[in-house]
Amino acid sequence: MAPVVSSYWKEGTFVNKVVFCTGGSGTICSGQVRALVTLGADACIVGRNTEKVQRVAADITKQRTGSKVIGIGNVDVRDFSKVKAAVETCVEQLGSIDFVIAGAAGNFLAPISDLSLNAFKTVIDIDLIGSWITVKATLPYLLKSAEKYRNDGKSLSNGTGGRIIFVSSTNYRSARVAQAHVCAAKAGVNAISDVLSLEYGPRGMTSNIIAPGPIDETEGIRRLSDPALRDEAIRSVPLQRFGLIKDIADATVFLFGDTGNFINGACLDVDGGAWRVKGGGQWGNRSYPDSIQTPESLSRKALSKL
Ligand code: HXC
Numbered sequence: 001m002a003p004v005v006s007s008y009w010k011e012g013t014f015v016n017k018v019v020f021c022t023g024g025s026g027t028i029c030s031g032q033v034r035a036l037v038t039l040g041a042d043a044c045i046v047g048r049n050t051e052k053v054q055r056v057a058a059d060i061t062k063q064r065t066g067s068k069v070i071g072i073g074n075v076d077v078r079d080f081s082k083v084k085a086a087v088e089t090c091v092e093q094l095g096s097i098d099f100v101i102a103g104a105a106g107n108f109l110a111p112i113s114d115l116s117l118n119a120f121k122t123v124i125d126i127d128l129i130g131s132w133i134t135v136k137a138t139l140p141y142l143l144k145s146a147e148k149y150r151n152d153g154k155s156l157s158n159g160t161g162g163r164i165i166f167v168s169s170t171n172y173r174s175a176r177v178a179q180a181h182v183c184a185a186k187a188g189v190n191a192i193s194d195v196l197s198l199e200y201g202p203r204g205m206t207s208n209i210i211a212p213g214p215i216d217e218t219e220g221i222r223r224l225s226d227p228a229l230r231d232e233a234i235r236s237v238p239l240q241r242f243g244l245i246k247d248i249a250d251a252t253v254f255l256f257g258d259t260g261n262f263i264n265g266a267c268l269d270v271d272g273g274a275w276r277v278k279g280g281g282q283w284g285n286r287s288y289p290d291s292i293q294t295p296e297s298l299s300r301k302a303l304s305k306l
Helices: 027-038 050-061 080-094 117-148 180-203 219-224 227-235 245-256 295-304
Strands: 018-022 042-046 069-072 099-102 163-167 206-212 267-270
Touching: 018 027, 018 080, 018 117, 027 042, 027 050, 027 099, 027 163, 027 219, 027 245, 042 050, 042 080, 050 069, 069 080, 080 117, 099 117, 117 163, 117 180, 163 180, 163 245, 180 206, 206 245, 245 267
Parallel strands: 018 042, 018 099, 042 069, 099 163, 163 206, 206 267
Antiparallel strands: none
16 A cells, blocks of 8 residues: 655654544545544544545544544534534544644636636635634644643644644645636735734644645645646656655644644645746746756857847
8 A cells, every 4th residue: 555654754743632633534634634643643534425434434443443533424524613613523522633634625616707706706715714614613722732832842742732724725826727716716825824923822822835736636626637637747847757645744744744844824835846847947948847948058048148
């Protein structure tokens, strides 16, 4: 079986810690939770589809003997009372919430001309308002955990806590055709994280963003890309591959573990450099990456013009 997280990380890092994750039965978020559970955490994942959430929770439990992973279905992140009830169940059954992953998202490709008011609003409601609701419902527990596990980065800590990660996207920064709704929602999600980092940093909490690029074998890739153009899409990524779910999991462990002690208000792009290429990768009639295959001659030409 492919590894879910890098062997670099230490087993037991997240013992006695609990992660609450919206969208936790999805391909990316379940990978993040799987990694944390592997390294010692217990988890509560929530989603709309009860059968799917419970099935994925049961599967994640297998990552580590003795782990507790609960899956709560019929939780739409657009419904504050449902999210709040799930948060309370999580704390009752697992004892705390030390980490939150706000990952629930909705997406489809539709140009502005095909995007009804309700379609636009639906994605804003799921991604942006859903993230806001997740913050409002979990904040008291995150603050409690931040206080308990406050560390100065110098002493050997008894672990970390009081941290939230929003799963966003680089698309809003580069802009992308047929994604006005998602770009708008994710820009708002990033703004929530940025303000949280300012308002609650003084109390020891951190808030950060992971912005995944094209990650293989995910719902995002299935919904947003054309399999016939797969090779071309891979060539447009500077690292010449799609990401792995493990790449996002590693970034999550990095931000939640001691390695993330001084990281607050950041956006970590995990995209192989992909978003920088959009719109900027051509040289003459050569498309990216052929345009950068002869760096020496390009630099000679550039030098001769000096
Ligand atoms: C145009 C569309 C549409 C489409 C739906 N709508 N699909 N419009 N093109 N392809 C419109 C509908 O016609 C309706 O508007 C409105 O959106 C709401 O649709 P519903 O089906 O009633 O909404 P709902 O049942 O709440 O479903 C939400 C959803 C659905 C987002 C539309 O796809 C969903 O539940 N997705 C959840 C899973 C998901 O999308 N995961 C993606 C994760 S990947 P009208 O006007 O007709 O009423 C990801 C990658 C991020 O997020 C990476 C960033 C690039």
